Amino acid sequence: MTDLSAARWLFGSSLAFHILFAAVGVAMPLMMVLAEWRWRRTGAAQYLELAHRWAKGTALLFAVGAVSGTVISFELGLLWPRFMAFAGPIIGMPFSQEGFAFFAEAIFLGIYLYGWERVSPRLHLASGALVAISGALSAFFITLANAWMNHPAGFAVVLGQATGVDPVAAMFPPGWQHEVLHVLLSSYAAAGFAVAGVHAFFLRRDAGSAFHRAALAIALSVGGVAALLQPLSGDLSARQIAVTQPLKLAALEGHFVTGRGVPLHLGGLPDADAAVTRWSIDLPRGLSLLAFHDPGAEVKGLLDFPRDRWPDPLKVHLAFQAMVALGSAMAAVALIGLALAWRRRRVPTERWFLTAMAVSGPFGFLALEAGWLVTEWGRQPFTIWGVMRTADAVTPVGNLTVPLWGFGAVYVFLAAMVVTLLWRQMIPTAPAPAPGGEP
Amino acid sequence: MSAGDALGVAMVLALVAYVLFAGADFGGGIWDLLASGPRRAEQRELVERAIGPIWEANHVWLILVVVVLFTGFPVAFAAVSTTLFEPLTLLMFGIVLRGAAFTFRAYDRPEGPVRRRWGLIFSISSVVAPLLLGAVVGALASGRLRVGPDGMPAAGSGGWLTPFSVATGLFAAALFAFLAAVYLAVEASGALREDFRRRAIGAGVAVFAGALASAVLSWHQAPLVFAGLTGRAWSLPLHLATAAAAITAFAGLWRRRFRMARVAAAAQATLIVAGWAVSVYPYLVIPDVTIASAGAPPQTQRLLLGALGLGAVTLVPSLWLLFRVFKGGPARAE
Ligand code: HDD
Numbered sequence: 001m002t003d004l005s006a007a008r009w010l011f012g013s014s015l016a017f018h019i020l021f022a023a024v025g026v027a028m029p030l031m032m033v034l035a036e037w038r039w040r041r042t043g044a045a046q047y048l049e050l051a052h053r054w055a056k057g058t059a060l061l062f063a064v065g066a067v068s069g070t071v072i073s074f075e076l077g078l079l080w081p082r083f084m085a086f087a088g089p090i091i092g093m094p095f096s097q098e099g100f101a102f103f104a105e106a107i108f109l110g111i112y113l114y115g116w117e118r119v120s121p122r123l124h125l126a127s128g129a130l131v132a133i134s135g136a137l138s139a140f141f142i143t144l145a146n147a148w149m150n151h152p153a154g155f156a157v158v159l160g161q162a163t164g165v166d167p168v169a170a171m172f173p174p175g176w177q178h179e180v181l182h183v184l185l186s187s188y189a190a191a192g193f194a195v196a197g198v199h200a201f202f203l204r205r206d207a208g209s210a211f212h213r214a215a216l217a218i219a220l221s222v223g224g225v226a227a228l229l230q231p232l233s234g235d236l237s238a239r240q241i242a243v244t245q246p247l248k249l250a251a252l253e254g255h256f257v258t259g260r261g262v263p264l265h266l267g268g269l270p271d272a273d274a275a276v277t278r279w280s281i282d283l284p285r286g287l288s289l290l291a292f293h294d295p296g297a298e299v300k301g302l303l304d305f306p307r308d309r310w311p312d313p314l315k316v317h318l319a320f321q322a323m324v325a326l327g328s329a330m331a332a333v334a335l336i337g338l339a340l341a342w343r344r345r346r347v348p349t350e351r352w353f354l355t356a357m358a359v360s361g362p363f364g365f366l367a368l369e370a371g372w373l374v375t376e377w378g379r380q381p382f383t384i385w386g387v388m389r390t391a392d393a394v395t396p397v398g399n400l401t402v403p404l405w406g407f408g409a410v411y412v413f414l415a416a417m418v419v420t421l422l423w424r425q426m427i428p429t430a431p432a433p434a435p436g437g438e439p
Numbered sequence: 440m441s442a443g444d445a446l447g448v449a450m451v452l453a454l455v456a457y458v459l460f461a462g463a464d465f466g467g468g469i470w471d472l473l474a475s476g477p478r479r480a481e482q483r484e485l486v487e488r489a490i491g492p493i494w495e496a497n498h499v500w501l502i503l504v505v506v507v508l509f510t511g512f513p514v515a516f517a518a519v520s521t522t523l524f525e526p527l528t529l530l531m532f533g534i535v536l537r538g539a540a541f542t543f544r545a546y547d548r549p550e551g552p553v554r555r556r557w558g559l560i561f562s563i564s565s566v567v568a569p570l571l572l573g574a575v576v577g578a579l580a581s582g583r584l585r586v587g588p589d590g591m592p593a594a595g596s597g598g599w600l601t602p603f604s605v606a607t608g609l610f611a612a613a614l615f616a617f618l619a620a621v622y623l624a625v626e627a628s629g630a631l632r633e634d635f636r637r638r639a640i641g642a643g644v645a646v647f648a649g650a651l652a653s654a655v656l657s658w659h660q661a662p663l664v665f666a667g668l669t670g671r672a673w674s675l676p677l678h679l680a681t682a683a684a685a686i687t688a689f690a691g692l693w694r695r696r697f698r699m700a701r702v703a704a705a706a707q708a709t710l711i712v713a714g715w716a717v718s719v720y721p722y723l724v725i726p727d728v729t730i731a732s733a734g735a736p737p738q739t740q741r742l743l744l745g746a747l748g749l750g751a752v753t754l755v756p757s758l759w760l761l762f763r764v765f766k767g768g769p770a771r772a773e
């Protein structure tokens with residue numbers, strides 16, 4: 001394995017790992033605060049129980065998110081020092097803002113978790129709300145950095161050096177709104193579906209449990225609404241990249257030949273050498289319609305761009321198809337669930353619905369990973385689109401396979417432990433030790 | 440003062456905060472490893488209770504240092520990341536395992552063997568991380584790390600592991616353990632408090648030994664630092680102030696004036712970091728990278744300063760609240 005591919009694997013797996021916890025860190029505090037708020041409004045004990053349990057889960061996941069995020073901040077330099085030396089001054093601003101969001105998140109989570117008996121009820125609820133807000137803010141800021149890599153702005157390159165650096169313009173590159181919206185929604189959809197899926201699973205065994213009903217109600221509201229909005233936001237993203245990153249759009253659609261009124265490939269395997277997408281179901285004019293909302297619009301194909309700038313259309317197309325398929329399924333489940341809840345005026349407990357909910361529980365996180373692969377693979381071979389190639393960003397330090405295996409082992413170990421410990425938290429009869437080893 | 444210097448000051452302030460707060464959290468882990476005597480279990484419980492609500496917030500100071508470094512001094516970030524690849528990667532393992540094991544211990548089954556296993560990972564990584572941090576700081580000052588103008592390692596760059604960097608590593612670990620023991624003595628009561636009082640005094644002696652060893656070794660192995668520590672106008676007053684803080688901390692411990700000892704120990708640690716910072720100034724990586732040579736464009740540096748100021752406005756009251764809620768009250772009886 002070359003050092004470049006080791007660096008890519010290490011960085012990619014670190015982010016793929018971190019993003020799971022990050023999404024939870026964005027969405028879970030919201031659900032936990034909603035549960036506490038319901039308890040304070042209604043006095044119903046199951047909401048208090050829920051707030052406690054969700055807070056414990058959040059604490060566990062947050063800690064892993066914090067340490068894995070720290071690894072990434074260092075890896076930016078350890079693996080891509082040339083990228084950082086170039087990009088640091090341009091996109092450092094969102095990172096520094098993110099730092100303060102982390103502070104707020106960690107501080108108020110500390111107060112929330114350990115302060116049940118120490119602070120007033122209002123301050124407690126407010127702390128939870130601040131955790132939720134600062135979690136969303138940290139995702140907001142970091143996504144701005146990613147939006148800049150996709151569409152660099154706020155500087156000019158003269159003789160390989162950045163000049164005329166304008167960090168404010170760099171912070172808000174064209175299309176940032178769409179990416180930020182899509183990423184935030186994806187966090188709520190993914191975490192909401194995962195939580196709803198778990199509680200639906202337990203409700204199938206015990207449909208009367210007030211605890212699981214309360215949990216499903218909140219998780220389905222958060223995850224369901226986000227999952228319904230997600231395809232709309234995805235449409236905005238797709239139309240955005242049709243204009244600003246046409247090469248990426250061509251790759252993720254497996255679209256090779258420029259034309260008007262071009263079809264949409266559903267499924268299929270792009271073959272870069274033969275420049276065709278095989279075995280797909282084609283919807284006539286579909287791509288023109290989706291990308292520009294005009295059935296006759298011209299869509300640029302991969303062949304319009306030099307080959308050495310192509311990402312691998314096979315990987316990107318498959319990841320994109322996976323995201324869209326999962327997202328469509330989630331939207332369907334969300335629609336049914338919310339419609340049932342609306343008609344019955346209570347959380348739906350039909351067995352078939354609970355089954356569908358439990359099965360689609362992991363879909364959000366799968367779609368989230370697939371979506372990030374679309375974005376990151378779709379930007380290749382560039383790390384800063386059009387400006388710096390990934391191969392030129394990598395560190396000259398050798399032997400990168402050693403940390404790759406080391407971190408790989410640590411991530412697998414952490415993931416296994418997190419799953420075990422969460423599982424134990426979720427079974428309501430199991431004794432749940434208090435944080436901090438209190439008696 | 441240039442924007443670069445001001446950012447340097449901001450970075451030192453963040454580092455001081457990291458040492459005072461997160462350093463003590465690592466120190467707590469060291470005392471978990473070294474827990475002994477009849478109250479071994481109580482010692483560990485106190486450590487766990489003391490750092491539980493705050494360690495994640497304290498940890499963010501390190502992130503802030505990193506972010507300011509790569510935004511404000513990108514070439515220095517590249518230089519540090521490439522020349523110190525090994526210790527920094529190992530440090531990451533330490534930081535990940537420390538935080539994860541600490542949290543897992545609180546949420547795993549409460550049986551003894553399970554807790555002990557997590558406790559071992561937590562405490563060993565709490566020892567390893569400060570050693571590496573101190574060694575990294577020492578290596579940066581040693582003058583052995585050579586880089587080109589782009590921050591990439593240059594021919595003839597030496598290794599990071601030297602007697603001097605070992606000494607600075609031990610120094611950092613001793614300092615963190617000292618801070619933790621002093622803080623814990625404030626929070627404990629009765630016999631437990633005496634345990635940490637004795638530990639604080641022992642660690643204070645170790646801090647002194649670490650400082651002495653680092654200073655002596657710097658004579659040969661980090662001459663620029665040695666010159667900074669000895670030859671400048673402010674050298675003597677600074678050393679006197681540090682010594683006064685150290686003596687006050689000792690006196691406080693001796694006479695069981697624990698709150699006074701806490702203030703003095705924090706002042707001592709602050710002066711140590713500040714003294715180190717002014718003695719390496721204006722270098723970030725001796726001898727090739729300075730605040731000026733590594734600097735980002737001035738508009739970035741100014742904006743970053745503004746952002747840090749703005750952030751501090753929200754951060755300081757929040758931190759104050761956190762520490763008031765969890766550290767404000769008088770020590771509660773066990
Ligand atoms: C719960 C997760 C989830 C779901 C259900 C969807 N997405 Fe997505 N998608 C993401 C999670 C995600 C993401 C992980 O959050 C990405 C990666 C970067 C980004 O902006 O969002 C992403 C990227 C992304 C991009 C690339 C943007 C870029 O590179 O700038 C497009 C075009 C879409 N999505 C489109 C869609 C469409 C049409 C969906 C219809 C169902 C959809 N996504 C569902």
Ligand code: HEM
Nearest residue numbers: 021022025026062065066069070072073102106135139142
């Ligand atoms: C889109 C991708 C990302 C999102 C949405 C995201 C979001 C978050 C969130 C919400 C947290 C809070 C902790 C948690 O909830 O577990 C967090 C932690 C963290 N993230 Fe990320 N992150 C992303 C990528 C990155 C990247 C690229 C970096 C590298 C600079 C990074 C660095 C960190 C750090 C250092 C922490 C720890 C903060 C602490 O100690 O509290 N993250 N991230």
Ligand code: HEM
Nearest residue numbers: 008012015016019142143145146372373376377382383390
């Ligand atoms: C906002 C957050 C993110 C930032 C700032 C970011 C930044 C980067 C950088 C600097 C690289 C290395 C250079 C390159 O290959 O272009 C990279 C590569 C990569 N990232 Fe991200 N990333 C982010 C989010 C994510 C997430 C959440 C994933 C999760 C799947 C991910 C997956 C990858 C992969 C797989 C690569 C390697 C790409 C390849 O070599 O094919 N990234 N990213």
